[in-house]
Every structure is written in C-alpha cells, then in structure tokens.
Amino acid sequence: MIIPFRPCLSTSAPFSPFRPIPGSSTSISLDVPIKRGMGSIAAPRIPVIRTLPQLRRWRQEARERKLEVGVVPTMGALHEGHLNLVRASMTRHPLTVMTLFVNPMQFAPTEDLSSYPRQLDRDLSLLSTTLPSLSTSSSSSTNPSRSVRGLGISEHESFRPNPPQSPTAVESPLVVFAPSPEVMYPLKGELQDLGRHKGVSVDVKGWAEVMEGASRPQFFKGVATVCTKLFNAVEPDHAYFGQKDIQQALLLKIMVQDLLLSHPTSSNLHILPTTRAPSGLALSSRNAYLSKFELLVAPVLHRALSSAVDLYNSTTTSLSNEENQVTGEDLVASATRAILDEQERLLSASEDDGGGVELRLDYVEVFDKHTFEPVRGKVGTGREMVVAGAVWVGTTRLIDNLLIGWEVD
Numbered sequence: 105m106i107i108p109f110r111p112c113l114s115t116s117a118p119f120s121p122f123r124p125i126p127g128s129s130t131s132i133s134l135d136v137p138i139k140r141g142m143g144s145i146a147a148p149r150i151p152v153i154r155t156l157p158q159l160r161r162w163r164q165e166a167r168e169r170k171l172e173v174g175v176v177p178t179m180g181a182l183h184e185g186h187l188n189l190v191r192a193s194m195t196r197h198p199l200t201v202m203t204l205f206v207n208p209m210q211f212a213p214t215e216d217l218s219s220y221p222r223q224l225d226r227d228l229s230l231l232s233t234t235l236p237s238l239s240t241s242s243s244s245s246t247n248p249s250r251s252v253r254g255l256g257i258s259e260h261e262s263f264r265p266n267p268p269q270s271p272t273a274v275e276s277p278l279v280v281f282a283p284s285p286e287v288m289y290p291l292k293g294e295l296q297d298l299g300r301h302k303g304v305s306v307d308v309k310g311w312a313e314v315m316e317g318a319s320r321p322q323f324f325k326g327v328a329t330v331c332t333k334l335f336n337a338v339e340p341d342h343a344y345f346g347q348k349d350i351q352q353a354l355l356l357k358i359m360v361q362d363l364l365l366s367h368p369t370s371s372n373l374h375i376l377p378t379t380r381a382p383s384g385l386a387l388s389s390r391n392a393y394l395s396k397f398e399l400l401v402a403p404v405l406h407r408a409l410s411s412a413v414d415l416y417n418s419t420t421t422s423l424s425n426e427e428n429q430v431t432g433e434d435l436v437a438s439a440t441r442a443i444l445d446e447q448e449r450l451l452s453a454s455e456d457d458g459g460g461v462e463l464r465l466d467y468v469e470v471f472d473k474h475t476f477e478p479v480r481g482k483v484g485t486g487r488e489m490v491v492a493g494a495v496w497v498g499t500t501r502l503i504d505n506l507l508i509g510w511e512v513d
Contacts, residue, residue: 149276150228150231150232150235150276150278150279150280151276151279151280152224152228152279152280152282153279153280153281153282154282154283154284154287155283155287156283156287156337159201159281159337159338160337162279163338163339166199167339171197171198171199172196172197172198172199172341172342173197173198173199173200173201173338173339173340173341173342174193174194174196174197174199174200174201174340174341174342174343174344175193175200175201175202175203175334175335175338175340175342175343175344175368176189176190176193176200176201176202176203176343176344177203177205177330177331177334177343177345178202178203178204179204179205179206179207179220179389180204180205180206180221180222180223180224180227180389181220181221181222181223181227181389181392182226182227182230182231182389183379183387183388183389183391184379184387185346185348185378185379185386185387185388186202186346187230187231187233187234188346188376188379189344189345189346189376190202190231190234190278190344191234192344192374192376193342193344194234194236194277194278196342197341197342198277199277199278199279200277200278200279201278201279201280201281201338201340202231202278202279202280202281203280203281203282203283203334203338204224204227204280204281204282205281205282205283205288205330205334206220206222207288207326207327207330208285208289208295208296208326209289209295209296209298209301209305209322209325209326209329209330210320210322210323210324210325210326210327210330211296211326212296212320212321212322212323213296213297215320217296220389221389221392224282227280228280231278231280234278235276235277235278236277281334281337281338283337288330288333289303291303298322298325304329305325305328305329306325306328306329306332306359306363307324307325307328308324308328308355308358308359308362310476311324311354311355311358311476312324312325312328312355314469314471314476314478315351315467315469315471315476315492316351316352316494316503317351318467319466319467319494324351324352324355327352327355327356328355328356328359331356331359332359332363332365335360335365335367335368338367339367340367340368341367341368341372342368342372342373342374343356343368343372343373343374344374344376345373345374345375345376346375346376346377346378346379347375347376347377347378347505347507347512348378348379348386348387348388348503348504348505349503350375350490350492350505350507351476351490351492351505353373353375354375354473354476356373357370357373358370360373374512374513375512375513376512376513377512378504378505380406381403383399383402383403383406384403384406384407384410385399385402385403385405385406385502386405386406386502386503386504388502388503390500390501390502391500391502393498393499393500394497394498394500395461395498397455397456397458397460397461398458398461398497398498398500400457400458400461401446401450401458401461401463401497402497402502404442404443404446404463404495405443405493405494405495405502405503405504406504406506407442408438408439408440408442408443408446408468408493409439409468409491409492409493409504409505409506410506411438411439411441411442412435412436412438412439412468412470412491412506413491413506413508415430415434415435415438416430416435416483416508420485429482430482430483431480431481431482431483432470432478432479432480432481432483433480433481435470435479435483435491436468436469436470439468439491439493440465440468443463443465443468443493443495444465446463447463450463461497461498462496462497462498463495463496463497464495464496465493465495466493466494466495466496466501467493467494468491468492468493469491469492469493470483470489470490470491470492470508471489471490471492472487472488472489473488473489473490473507473510474488485509486509487508487509488507488508488509488510489507489508489509490505490506490507490508491505491506491507491508492504492505492506493505
C-alpha cells in the first residue's frame with residue numbers, strides 16, 4: 105500500500121537539525137509511522153535537498169555505510185518514463201537521488217526555457233507513488249533502506265522535537281536534489297547565449313554536432329556541462345537515462361569515459377527502454393504542449409521510424425548478408441516517406457482526424473551507435489545502429505528513435 109505524503113515546501117521555516125548523526129551537524133528524521141487498523145505503516149517522506157553542503161553530508165553518510173547510490177537526472181515535469189527510471193534505480197540500489205533542475209545552458213535564447221513546465225508539488229506527488237509499500241511485517245534485514253537512519257536532509261522540514269523511536273519507522277530510499285541556478289552555476293553570468301558565457305563548459309566534440317546537435321547547436325554542450333556538475337555533486341555509483349534521448353545518453357557515456365569519471369563509470373551509466381503511450385508516442389515532458397488534435401498526429405514519428413526498422417528486418421531475414429542490398433539511404437527514405445504521406449493525409453483530413461495540424465520534418469537519420477556517423481551504402485548485418493528522427497507537430501518539437509542490432513539495458 106502506498107501512503108501519500110505531504111511535502112513541506114515552505115522556505116520561510118529556518119533549517120534546523122532534527123537528529124544529529126556521526127560526522128554531521130544536521131540531519132532530519134524521515135520517521136512518519138501512520139496507523140492503519142491493527143497495524144502501522146511507515147510512510148517515508150521524500151526529502152528535498154537544495155544545497156551542496158546538505159547533499160554532501162547525505163552522500164558521505166551513505167558512503168560510510170557502504171550503500172550504493174543511483175541517480176536519475178531530470179528537468180522535472182515528470183511522467184511515467186521518469187518514474188520507471190526511478191523504480192529501476194530503487195530496485196537495484198538502496199538509495200536513489202532524482203535531480204530536478206531546469207538547465208538554462210541547454211536552451212538557446214530562442215527556445216522554451218521560460219515556458220518549460222515547473223511543477224515541484226506535482227512532481228513530488230508523482231514520485232511518492234514509486235516508494236515501496238512498507239508494513240510492520242517487513243523485516244529491516246531484508247530491506248537495506250530501512251536500516252539507514254538519519255540520512256534524510258531537507259531544508260524544507262521545520263524543527264520538531266526528537267520523537268521516540270518507532271520499530272516501524274523507515275527512511276526514504278529516494279531523495280530529490282533540486283538546486284537553484286546559483287547553486288549549479290556559482291559564477292553566474294550569461295547561461296543561454298553561450299557566446300557571452302564565462303566559466304567552464306563541457307563540449308564533446310565530434311559527437312555533439314550531428315542530428316540533435318545540428319538542430320540545437322548548444323544543446324549537448326549544456327547537457328554535458330550540467331551532467332558533469334550533477335555527477336560531481338551526487339557522486340553516484342550508477343546513473344539512469346531513458347532511450348528516448350538516445351544521442352544524449354550515448355554521448356554522456358563517451359563523456360564520462362573521456363573525463364575518467366568514476367562516479368559513474370561509463371559501464372554504470374544505464375540506458376533504459378523508452379516508455380510509450382498506447383499510440384506508440386514516446387512519453388515526453390513536452391507532450392504537455394500538444395493539443396488533443398496534435399496528439400492524434402504525434403505518433404507518426406514512431407510509425408515512420410518503425411517502417412525503417414521493418415524494412416531492415418524484412419531484408420535481413422529473407423536474404424543472406426551477401427544478397428542484402430538495403431542501404432542506409434533506403435532506411436532514411438522509408439521513414440521520410442511515412443512523414444510525407446501523413447502530411448498529405450492531413451491536407452484533406454477532418455479536424456477529428458488531425459486535419460489542420462501542421463506537421464514538419466526536422467530530420468531522419470540512421471547512425472552508428474559508437475561513432476554517430478551516418479550509415480550510408482549497404483547496411484549488411486551485425487552493425488549496431490540507431491534510426492532517429494525529429495518532427496514539429498504544431499509548435500512542439502518531438503524526438504524519437506529505435507535501435508537496430510542492439511538493445512539497451
């Protein structure tokens with residue numbers, strides 16, 4: 105049974121220690137037993153950490169207790185795809201940090217930074233549904249997170265006297281790190297117009313300029329910079345990203361390898377499958393921008409990419425490698441044709457079938473998983489590739505991808 109929580113988000117209450125822990129001057133208890141009939145269920149709160157000192161005290165205590173930490177970087181506006189990443193991390197590790205930060209550096213001055221949804225209360229409510237059901241019958245010996253006492257630190261908790269210890273009190277296996285721009289970019293200054301930016305930035309040259317990087321030239325520099333900062337702040341043992349942003353996730357694996365990062369290593373940066381709506385549309389925070397009629401059109405991108413994968417599969421299963429003459433150009437053309445066919449359909453469709461919705465193709469590409477080089481000429485078999493694309497549906501830009509010859513975690 106999941107017990108909903110009520111996060112205390114007042115910033116007017118002073119941050120005060122609740123229960124001291126060894127080596128730390130501040131800590132907040134997460135013990136909130138709730139009576140239900142004959143037994144009691146402990147409802148862990150999700151602490152919201154705002155500052156680096158708080159986060160580092162929490163991380164040091166976890167390290168001293170030899171507890172692995174997973175991280176799920178997000179910009180908020182959570183959906184089921186984000187929650188699946190959190191669930192995977194909590195299943196595999198005693199502790200998980202979800203970072204929630206709308207990163208200005210990955211938005212060009214003409215992009216939607218100001219309108220990007222910021223919904224902390226809603227996000228915390230959704231996150232509470234990922235917490236495990238914990239009852240009096242549970243044994244702390246079988247749930248590592250239950251024995252972790254005093255790790256929660258939240259500046260939003262007001263001071264309360266130290267309550268008596270409850271045998272059913274538990275600790276949240278999940279915390280949220282929601283820093284301000286001043287915490288993430290202490291040098292301040294310009295963050296969107298990178299021509300005027302002063303300070304450190306991370307640029308994965310040779311991988312960051314193609315496809316998404318060509319359409320959004322500063323995007324990957326912003327992503328690489330903020331993720332390096334988040335990895336330095338959280339020092340996660342493992343990190344989790346979704347396949348929908350496949351170029352981003354693969355680029356970050358390259359980045360942590362090239363920067364010799366140990367938290368996480370490249371092999372511990374995990375990519376999990378895209379979560380989709382029944383229509384096939386990849387879940388995305390930007391889907392909230394779509395009207396009900398645009399939602400009818402948006403799944404075309406997934407159908408287009410699927411047509412390219414179907415073409416590849418049909419030729420590789422019916423022909424030998426020597427006979428298989430399908431090319432990268434053929435795969436791109438198949439997906440592109442599906443988009444163009446939908447554009448033509450919309451011209452005569454009724455409003456209830458998406459008529460009047462503007463659909464524009466940004467790009468379709470087939471690229472090598474390791475080099476990001478476009479695949480051209482005869483494809484053959486045994487190659488690890490990605491077929492990816494982006495379209496505009498109305499004023500909303502959507503991306504998606506499918507894999508050929510390999511799978512994510």
